[in-house]
Amino acid sequence: MKSSKPLEGLKVLDMTRVLAGPYATMILSDLGAEVLKVEMPGTGDDSRHFGPFKNGRSLYFLSINRGKHSMTLNLKTDEGKDILRKLVARYDMVVENFRPGVMEKLGLGYEELKKINPGLIYAAASGYGHSGPESKKPAYDILAQAEGGLMGITGWPGEAPVRVGCSIGDITAGLFASIGILAALHQRNATGLGQKIDVAMLDCQVAILENALARYQATGENPEPLGNRHPTITPFQAYQAKDDWFVVAMGNDNLWKTFCTATERPDLAEDPRFATNPARTENLEALNALMDPLMAERTVQEWSELFSEVGIPHARINKVEQIMKSPQVIARNMLASVEDSLAGTVQVAGNPVKMSGFEDSTERPPLPELGEHTRDVLTGLGYSQEAIQALQDQGVI
Amino acid sequence: MKSSKPLEGLKVLDMTRVLAGPYATMILSDLGAEVLKVEMPGTGDDSRHFGPFKNGRSLYFLSINRGKHSMTLNLKTDEGKDILRKLVARYDMVVENFRPGVMEKLGLGYEELKKINPGLIYAAASGYGHSGPESKKPAYDILAQAEGGLMGITGWPGEAPVRVGCSIGDITAGLFASIGILAALHQRNATGLGQKIDVAMLDCQVAILENALARYQATGENPEPLGNRHPTITPFQAYQAKDDWFVVAMGNDNLWKTFCTATERPDLAEDPRFATNPARTENLEALNALMDPLMAERTVQEWSELFSEVGIPHARINKVEQIMKSPQVIARNMLASVEDSLAGTVQVAGNPVKMSGFEDSTERPPLPELGEHTRDVLTGLGYSQEAIQALQDQGVI
The missing domain is CATH 3.40.50.10540 (Crotonobetainyl-coa:carnitine coa-transferase; domain 1)
Known part of the structure; x- marks a missing residue:
C-alpha cells in the first residue's frame, strides 16, 4: 500500500x-x-x-x-x-x-x-x-x-x-x-x-565523537587515532592482501578459531598469546607480524570466497567505481x-x-x-x- | 517563550x-x-x-x-x-x-x-x-x-x-x-x-560520500584519499607548528595576500607559482616546501593570535581534553x-x-x-x- x-x-x-x-x-x-x-x-x-x-x-x-x-x-x-x-x-x-x-x-x-x-x-x-x-x-x-x-x-x-x-x-x-x-x-x-x-x-x-568523551573520563588520557583497527577487538582491522587492502572483523574467539582452521594455521590457534580476544589485543604487534605475511598470500577475491564460506565478517575497501557496480547498493x-x-x-x-x-x-x-x-x-x-x-x-x- | x-x-x-x-x-x-x-x-x-x-x-x-x-x-x-x-x-x-x-x-x-x-x-x-x-x-x-x-x-x-x-x-x-x-x-x-x-x-x-560520486563521473577516475588537504583550494590543510599540528584555510587569493603580509614573506606573495588559487594547487609541493618550515617557526598559540588578528580562518586540532574546556563548546x-x-x-x-x-x-x-x-x-x-x-x-x- x-x-x-x-x-x-x-x-x-x-x-x-x-x-x-x-x-x-x-x-x-x-x-x-x-x-x-x-x-x-x-x-x-x-x-x-x-x-x-x-x-x-x-x-x-x-x-x-x-x-x-x-x-x-x-x-x-x-x-x-x-x-x-x-x-x-x-x-x-x-x-x-x-x-x-x-x-x-x-x-x-x-x-x-x-x-x-x-x-x-x-x-x-x-x-x-x-x-x-x-x-x-x-x-x-x-x-x-x-x-x-x-x-x-x-x-x-x-x-x-x-x-x-x-x-x-x-x-x-x-x-x-x-x-x-x-x-x-x-x-x-x-x-x-x-x-x-x-x-x-x-x-x-x-x-x-561517540565514546571518545567517555574514554577520556574513564582513563584521564586523550583518545588517540588508531589507524584502521578497533581499540579492543582483535583482529578487527584492514590488512593488505596480495592485490589490495581489505577488512576482516573477528568479533569473538570462535571466529578466531574458525579463521585458524580455515587458513590451516594450527600454530596460531594453539599460541597462548592469541588464545583470547584480550590476549590478541595485548599482543597485537606479535599477532600482526604473523598476520601480515599470511594475509599477503592470497588476493582479496580469494580471501573473500574463503571467509564467506566459513562465515568470517570481511569487506572490500571499495572505490567509487566498485560502489557504482555493487549489487547490494544497486538493489537498495x-x-x-x-x-x-x-x-x-x-x-x-x-x-x-x-x-x-x-x-x-x-x-x-x-x-x-x-x-x-x-x-x-x-x-x-x-x-x-x-x-x-x-x-x-x-x-x- | x-x-x-x-x-x-x-x-x-x-x-x-x-x-x-x-x-x-x-x-x-x-x-x-x-x-x-x-x-x-x-x-x-x-x-x-x-x-x-x-x-x-x-x-x-x-x-x-x-x-x-x-x-x-x-x-x-x-x-x-x-x-x-x-x-x-x-x-x-x-x-x-x-x-x-x-x-x-x-x-x-x-x-x-x-x-x-x-x-x-x-x-x-x-x-x-x-x-x-x-x-x-x-x-x-x-x-x-x-x-x-x-x-x-x-x-x-x-x-x-x-x-x-x-x-x-x-x-x-x-x-x-x-x-x-x-x-x-x-x-x-x-x-x-x-x-x-x-x-x-x-x-x-x-x-x-558527498562529491566523490560526482568526481568519478566527471573524470572517470576513482577519487583517492587526500590526507588532510582540500582537493582544489590551497593552502587549506593541516600544518605542523612548533609545538603541534593545526589547520589553516585560505579560501581565496585575498587571504593568501593577507597571509604573506602578516608573515612578512613578500617572496611568497610575489612568486608567480603561488599567485592564484589554481596556481597554488598546481604547485602544492613547491608551496609546502616553503610553508612547512615557515609554519614550524611559531607555536599554535602564536599563529592563532596572529591569524585571529588579520582574519585568516584557522583551527586547533583539539584533543578531547581541549574540547571539554572549549568556551564555545561549553557556551553551546x-x-x-x-x-x-x-x-x-x-x-x-x-x-x-x-x-x-x-x-x-x-x-x-x-x-x-x-x-x-x-x-x-x-x-x-x-x-x-x-x-x-x-x-x-x-x-x-
Missing part, C-alpha cells in the same frame, strides 16, 4: 548554499517537500561554480540540488526583501546557512519573520552556532573537523592528522538540522506555532539518475531513508537553472509581467 | 543495542520522547559490558542510554512475546537494529505488529538493509565504512587505509533512522497510519552531565539540535539499571504482583 511521500504539501524556502544547508533541503525534498532555492541574481549558489564539471555543469551542485526549484532574489534591495517576506507568509519553513547575524542584518532574522508567519519553522545551520563567544568566526568543514575533535582521533598515532574524506562537518549539520525541522513540524501540528532551530557544525562534531536503489540538459545522465546518491509508505524511485527530477522558476513564483504572488520586467531591470531578480 | 520539548508525549519501544539503534533513540529522548529499552534478562544491551568502565559502569553504555527506561523481556518465550505485543498496542514507535529477519523469526516483524497497532512507526537500522542479495550479511561499522567507500577516500594516498575515528557508519544510520521516524510521524498526524522505515549503514555511507551546552550511582558525575555530549521552543538543559536524567522499570511497566499493563513474580521465576523478565 504505497501512498505518498511523508512531506508532500510542505513548502521550504531554501536560502542555503554550498553544503550543510543544501544537504538538509535535499533530504526534505527526497521526502516529498517542495523546495524553492532563493539565489543571488547573476551568481546563485556558490557551488554552481565548484568543480567537478561535466560539459560546464557543476556535478557538485547537481548532486545535492536536483529536484529543487530556483528563483533569483537580491536580498540587499528593499523590493527583494518585500518579496521574501511575501514568500515567508506562504511557506512552511526557511532553511539558511549564512554566518550568524547575516539574516538579522538584512532585517530578515527569525524574530522578524515569525511576525509574518508564526507557524514558520526556521532552521539555521552555521559553523559555530548562533550563540557563544566564537559564534561569528568563519567556518569551513575542515575547521569543524579539527576543533570538534574528529580529526584528532582519525589517522595514525604520531603521524600527520587526517581529515575524513567527505565533509562530515557539513553533512552532520545538515542531518541534525533536518531532525530539528521535523521535530518542530510535529510540534507545530499540535500547536500551530513554529520555532527556530540553530545547529552548529562544531556541536555536531562533538555529538558524533542507492544510485539515482538525473537527466541533465548539459551533463547528460548523472548518477547521484539515492535516499537512504526507505519507507514503506512510498515507492523508492531511482529517478530524480532535473536540476533547476539559476532563476528558472522566478517568473512562476512572482506570478503566483500576483506580480504582473510588467512588474516582473521592472524587477529584472532593477537587478532585484 | 519556552514551552515543551517537541516529542513530549510520544512513547518509543526501544529494542536496540550497542550503537546505531541506541543513538537514534537517544536523539528521540533528548527531544522529549519517553524511551523504554527492552532488554534480555540477565545480560541486557551488549554494550552494558563494553569498556571504558568507571567503578564498574560502562561509560560507553551510559553515554547513549542515559534518561531511557529499561525493562527486561525474554522475547524467545511466548509470555515475553505476549507482553511485547501488549506494549506495541500502547506505544507510538518501535526501533530495532537486529540483523534483518530476526524480528520476523520471533513472530514480531512489522507485518505482525502493525496488525496490533496500525499507527505504529517501526524503524529498523541494519548493516545492509532489509532487501537485496547481501541483506543478511553480518555487519560492523568498519565493514560499512570499507564497503560504502568512505575508508577508500580517507587517509593518505598510497598508504594504509584509515577508518574514521568514530563509528560514523552506525551514527549516520542512527541519524537517518531518526529522520525517517520523524517524517513518518508527520504523515501519521494526518493519516493515523504508521509505516516501516528501513535504514542500512551501507546506504548511509553512500549517501554521505554541548557538555551535559549525568549523575550516576556508580560512576559519579559523567559528562556526555549535549543535544546539537538547539530549538527555541525549549530550554536546552545541561543535565541528563540518570542511566537505568537493567530492568529497573520492569515492574512498573508490567503493573501498568495490569499484571498482578504474583503474575510478575511468576514471570520472573520463569525467566521471562
Whole structure:
C-alpha cells in the first residue's frame, strides 16, 4: 500500500548554499517537500561554480540540488526583501546557512519573520552556532573537523592528522538540522506555532565523537587515532592482501578459531598469546607480524570466497567505481539518475531513508537553472509581467 | 517563550543495542520522547559490558542510554512475546537494529505488529538493509565504512587505509533512522497510519560520500584519499607548528595576500607559482616546501593570535581534553552531565539540535539499571504482583 511521500504539501524556502544547508533541503525534498532555492541574481549558489564539471555543469551542485526549484532574489534591495517576506507568509519553513547575524542584518532574522508567519519553522545551520563567544568566526568543514575533535582521533598515532574524506562537518549539520525541522513540524501540528532551530557544525562534531568523551573520563588520557583497527577487538582491522587492502572483523574467539582452521594455521590457534580476544589485543604487534605475511598470500577475491564460506565478517575497501557496480547498493536503489540538459545522465546518491509508505524511485527530477522558476513564483504572488520586467531591470531578480 | 520539548508525549519501544539503534533513540529522548529499552534478562544491551568502565559502569553504555527506561523481556518465550505485543498496542514507535529477519523469526516483524497497532512507526537500522542479495550479511561499522567507500577516500594516498575515528557508519544510520521516524510521524498526524522505515549503514555511507560520486563521473577516475588537504583550494590543510599540528584555510587569493603580509614573506606573495588559487594547487609541493618550515617557526598559540588578528580562518586540532574546556563548546551546552550511582558525575555530549521552543538543559536524567522499570511497566499493563513474580521465576523478565 504505497501512498505518498511523508512531506508532500510542505513548502521550504531554501536560502542555503554550498553544503550543510543544501544537504538538509535535499533530504526534505527526497521526502516529498517542495523546495524553492532563493539565489543571488547573476551568481546563485556558490557551488554552481565548484568543480567537478561535466560539459560546464557543476556535478557538485547537481548532486545535492536536483529536484529543487530556483528563483533569483537580491536580498540587499528593499523590493527583494518585500518579496521574501511575501514568500515567508506562504511557506512552511526557511532553511539558511549564512554566518550568524547575516539574516538579522538584512532585517530578515527569525524574530522578524515569525511576525509574518508564526507557524514558520526556521532552521539555521552555521559553523559555530548562533550563540557563544566564537559564534561569528568563519567556518569551513575542515575547521569543524579539527576543533570538534574528529580529526584528532582519525589517522595514525604520531603521524600527520587526517581529515575524513567527505565533509562530515557539513553533512552532520545538515542531518541534525533536518531532525530539528521535523521535530518542530510535529510540534507545530499540535500547536500551530513554529520555532527556530540553530545547529552548529562544531556541536555536531562533538555529538558524533561517540565514546571518545567517555574514554577520556574513564582513563584521564586523550583518545588517540588508531589507524584502521578497533581499540579492543582483535583482529578487527584492514590488512593488505596480495592485490589490495581489505577488512576482516573477528568479533569473538570462535571466529578466531574458525579463521585458524580455515587458513590451516594450527600454530596460531594453539599460541597462548592469541588464545583470547584480550590476549590478541595485548599482543597485537606479535599477532600482526604473523598476520601480515599470511594475509599477503592470497588476493582479496580469494580471501573473500574463503571467509564467506566459513562465515568470517570481511569487506572490500571499495572505490567509487566498485560502489557504482555493487549489487547490494544497486538493489537498495542507492544510485539515482538525473537527466541533465548539459551533463547528460548523472548518477547521484539515492535516499537512504526507505519507507514503506512510498515507492523508492531511482529517478530524480532535473536540476533547476539559476532563476528558472522566478517568473512562476512572482506570478503566483500576483506580480504582473510588467512588474516582473521592472524587477529584472532593477537587478532585484 | 519556552514551552515543551517537541516529542513530549510520544512513547518509543526501544529494542536496540550497542550503537546505531541506541543513538537514534537517544536523539528521540533528548527531544522529549519517553524511551523504554527492552532488554534480555540477565545480560541486557551488549554494550552494558563494553569498556571504558568507571567503578564498574560502562561509560560507553551510559553515554547513549542515559534518561531511557529499561525493562527486561525474554522475547524467545511466548509470555515475553505476549507482553511485547501488549506494549506495541500502547506505544507510538518501535526501533530495532537486529540483523534483518530476526524480528520476523520471533513472530514480531512489522507485518505482525502493525496488525496490533496500525499507527505504529517501526524503524529498523541494519548493516545492509532489509532487501537485496547481501541483506543478511553480518555487519560492523568498519565493514560499512570499507564497503560504502568512505575508508577508500580517507587517509593518505598510497598508504594504509584509515577508518574514521568514530563509528560514523552506525551514527549516520542512527541519524537517518531518526529522520525517517520523524517524517513518518508527520504523515501519521494526518493519516493515523504508521509505516516501516528501513535504514542500512551501507546506504548511509553512500549517501554521505558527498562529491566523490560526482568526481568519478566527471573524470572517470576513482577519487583517492587526500590526507588532510582540500582537493582544489590551497593552502587549506593541516600544518605542523612548533609545538603541534593545526589547520589553516585560505579560501581565496585575498587571504593568501593577507597571509604573506602578516608573515612578512613578500617572496611568497610575489612568486608567480603561488599567485592564484589554481596556481597554488598546481604547485602544492613547491608551496609546502616553503610553508612547512615557515609554519614550524611559531607555536599554535602564536599563529592563532596572529591569524585571529588579520582574519585568516584557522583551527586547533583539539584533543578531547581541549574540547571539554572549549568556551564555545561549553557556551553551546554541548557538555551535559549525568549523575550516576556508580560512576559519579559523567559528562556526555549535549543535544546539537538547539530549538527555541525549549530550554536546552545541561543535565541528563540518570542511566537505568537493567530492568529497573520492569515492574512498573508490567503493573501498568495490569499484571498482578504474583503474575510478575511468576514471570520472573520463569525467566521471562
